[in-house]
Amino acid sequence: MPPARHARIVAILNQKGGVGKTTSAVNLGAALARAGKKVLLVDLDPQSNLSMHLGHEPTDDAPSVRELLADPAVRVKHVLVKARPTLHLVPSTTELALAEGELAMLEGMHYRLAEKLAASRKDYDLILIDCPPSLGVLTVNALVASQEVIVPIVPQYLALRGLENLVKTIGMVVAHLNPGLELGGVILTQFDKQALHSRAVVDEIESFFAAARGTDGPLRRAKVYEPHVRRNIRLAEAPSFGKTAVEYAPDSPGAQDYIALAAQLVTTWDALAATAPAGGTTGATAAEAAPAPAPAPAPAA
């Protein structure tokens, strides 16, 4: 009998575009799979970059995350792509952009992804959600479904300003939709240790998190994860082969950084699981911890 699983659900989010959300989601996913974990990647971005990065060509007639969100009868197993033996994918299509407005009007919409993923937690160790660069209904679904947010940041001027805005959104979600959500931390991407401002941005973020430590808010254990992910061409090249850099160039600096980061995340999550109070809400997602919302009507055919 395979051991019982109970996936941790993690949203990879920054409302700023091009900061390495998708690169982090696929390479962390591949590194976690390489370390023996069973991983589900959810592509919640109409750009479908994550799906393509894994070599999956989206077609408009195959069911995707759009149907998973819109149709109460569609389950994860109906849209699942077994991209690798232990790295599965809920794919996206560009159609999701058209559907976003419709989806926003469905009753109980913010809980849709949480409800669907709750049924799959027993099948995976980790579920990573690649969010679009916005704070709309798709991203709110990811935040309601998750226990933790990881924020990739390029260490540039005003990076902290974007993080502060994201923290406000997380605070709203914690207050109204998912009390168990935490900001796990930040991953620095495209990191150049020669650049003076890189260190300054890291220091600024560390001070911001230090101010929240000891509180009981969603930033209470937030940290800057290490190592920082170096700027590395292999990370940018790999998607054109339909592969992650962890598969395509495992010895490259970028892949090595994601492999080391995945190991640090596993250590952090294991420590957290060991200290979780019995019967507490740590480990519960909104779909499990909050009262179930009223069932939504089926969308018109």
Ligand SMILES: Nc1ncnc2c1ncn2[C@@H]1O[C@H](COP(=O)(O)OP(=O)(O)OP(=O)(O)O)[C@@H](O)[C@H]1O
């Ligand atoms: N560490 C890195 N070194 C070099 N290139 C990188 C690195 N991380 C990401 N990139 C490249 O930067 C670009 C943006 O990365 P990515 O698509 O992961 O960002 P994103 O936040 O998902 O973007 P979007 O907001 O559009 O979804 C891509 O071309 C990617 O290959």
Ligand SMILES: [Mg+2]
């Ligand atoms: Mg992306």
